[in-house]
Amino acid sequence: MKGADRVAAVGVGYSKTGRRSGLTSWQLAIQAAKAALADAGMTPQDLDGVALLWGVAGPAPAGLDIVEPMDFGYMLGCGPLNWYGEAGPAYIGPAIQAVAAIKSGMAHTVLTLRIIRQRMSSAEQLASEGAMAQPMQVGGDAQFTAPFGSVSPVQSIAALPAQRHMDLFGTTEEQFGAHVVAQRHFATLNEDAIFRDPLTIEDYLNSRYISTPVRLLDCDYPVDSASAVIYTSAERAKDFKQKPVFVDSASYSSVKYMTFENIDDMTQSSPFHAARELWKRTDLTPADVDCAQLYDGFTIIVFQWLEALGLCGVGESGPFVAAGNTALGGSMPVNTDGGACNVGRRHGANFCIESIHQLRGEAGARQVPDAKVAVWANAVGPFSGAMLMTSE
Amino acid sequence: MSTPASLSPPIPAPTPLTAFFWESLTNRQLSILRCQNCGNYVHYPRPICNVCLSEDLAPEVVSGKGTLYAHTWATQAFHPYYVDKLPYCLAVVELPEQPGLRITSNIIDTPREQVHGGMALEVVFHEISPGLTLPLFVAEGFAPVTA
Structure with missing residues (x-):
């Protein structure tokens, strides 16, 4: 990403966010897109690309509207698109697609979206599956995991690697809790957060296990949400309203099969590959980072990214977090918006948007002083990616 | 007679590539697909060895x-x-x-x-x-x- 032909983020926006919002996927996407266009001071005719990922987290209830990039561009009043794409994982997929399209010259200004409709609750899902006359049949690689009761991401994405991290490195539940408490403190300073009451370590240790050692408070909060970020070339960025935030480096990783149980190294999965590539593509180093926004679908993912990015040593994330480094005023503030546990699940898009707020210097009470370099990271296990952003 | 979902875990839907694993278990044996060229075990089952690219794979009891x-x-x-x-x-x-x-x-x-x-x-x-x-x-x- 070095050189003059940099990509810049020039607009950000959210839809209304919450449980049972009553909004359709289209309405969520439209709200986020209009907010980002307004933030950028842009009209749909300024866009020539749309990259998005739509999807419910879990089984889709019948009758959902599906957001397709081509369809959505036309719905929004864009002219003919030079670029459209649908990619995951989570929000890093559309973000990387947009950056690649602009860097290659295939598009000049791309709207990216992550749209999530909340799935059925666990209780609703249990009831609907319990009512089925036949056992659930599973194909693909899941036939080797689901019959053993590996039926929730909390087990395979979080609990198995978290227990292994504890076994290998002596990481403790109190150290996981230190992250949850520090992240909630940031949320108390964020008017847009859903959960804003302070937490104590006792609150954390008193919350119930979902699958050991993972507790309820280690899990992000499922909501209906859409998040939008608009990227353009550094040259065109001058035409729009906001001080641009530049993409200094980005990386995208896929390793092994698309199941979490069979990762070669559960505590050093694709984020380690993504991070190595990220640092290869920049002159910056981990010492230059002012704040880190690390995907917190589950707490252990934050710990893995801290180590992968070299923000602390391998196996040292527990003591690093417990010492207060990632809290407000610490050496490496992490998830300064409060994270998806507190602002609601936006699948990584909130971490891109929070990086942009911090680098614009508009994060209010949670602002990291003089923040010039932010890294955000998304997903874990078999697939992930990261982006380094700068204010200059 | 059908089995309600609550009485069974999710059950595998084998393909021709994976059926050996489940059939082997009914004989109380655990089998894993193995490359017959270089000896590499391949799990989950795939039609190619990711070490030597041989497509000659067969289940072997472990x-x-x-x-x-x-x-x-x-x-x-x-x-x-x-x-x-x-x-x-x-x-x-x-x-x-x-x-x-x-x-x-x-x-x-x-x-x-x-x-x-x-x-x-x-x-x-x-x-x-x-x-x-x-x-x-x-x-x-x-x-x-x-x-």
């Missing part, structure tokens, strides 16, 4: 020994079958046949305080529902003697 790579005690049911089976121990077991060769399973019949990462395990076969036998694991030396 020892049934293992070590515990990672585990968790599930305390919330996400499928109706597990509602009355909590907590259960979901495990990833590394097989001695090849570094990194692992299968997902459960630790059963082992006191919770004895379950720890790296413990030695051996396979037992449990017929969970008619036609479905699962390879589960117990602490090595604790497998019941069967005919």
Whole structure:
């Protein structure tokens, strides 16, 4: 990403966010897109690309509207698109697609979206599956995991690697809790957060296990949400309203099969590959980072990214977090918006948007002083990616 | 007669590539696909060896020994079958046949305080529902003697 032909983020926006919002996927996407266009001071005719990922987290209830990039561009009043794409994982997929399209010259200004409709609750899902006359049949690689009761991401994405991290490195539940408490403190300073009451370590240790050692408070909060970020070339960025935030480096990783149980190294999965590539593509180093926004679908993912990015040593994330480094005023503030546990699940898009707020210097009470370099990271296990952003 | 979903875990829907695994289990054997050219085990089953690119692969019975790579005690049911089976121990077991060769399973019949990462395990076969036998694991030396 070095050189003059940099990509810049020039607009950000959210839809209304919450449980049972009553909004359709289209309405969520439209709200986020209009907010980002307004933030950028842009009209749909300024866009020539749309990259998005739509999807419910879990089984889709019948009758959902599906957001397709081509369809959505036309719905929004864009002219003919030079670029459209649908990619995951989570929000890093559309973000990387947009950056690649602009860097290659295939598009000049791309709207990216992550749209999530909340799935059925666990209780609703249990009831609907319990009512089925036949056992659930599973194909693909899941036939080797689901019959053993590996039926929730909390087990395979979080609990198995978290227990292994504890076994290998002596990481403790109190150290996981230190992250949850520090992240909630940031949320108390964020008017847009859903959960804003302070937490104590006792609150954390008193919350119930979902699958050991993972507790309820280690899990992000499922909501209906859409998040939008608009990227353009550094040259065109001058035409729009906001001080641009530049993409200094980005990386995208896929390793092994698309199941979490069979990762070669559960505590050093694709984020380690993504991070190595990220640092290869920049002159910056981990010492230059002012704040880190690390995907917190589950707490252990934050710990893995801290180590992968070299923000602390391998196996040292527990003591690093417990010492207060990632809290407000610490050496490496992490998830300064409060994270998806507190602002609601936006699948990584909130971490891109929070990086942009911090680098614009508009994060209010949670602002990291003089923040010039932010890294955000998304997903874990078999697939992930990261982006380094700068204010200059 | 049908089996309600609450009486069975999710059941595998084998393909021609994966059927050997499940058929082998009904004979109380654990088999893993192995490259007949270079000896590399390939799990999950794939039609090609990712080491030598040979497409000559065949199932081979493995020892049934293992070590515990990672585990968790599930305390919330996400499928109706597990509602009355909590907590259960979901495990990833590394097989001695090849570094990194692992299968997902459960630790059963082992006191919770004895379950720890790296413990030695051996396979037992449990017929969970008619036609479905699962390879589960117990602490090595604790497998019941069967005919």
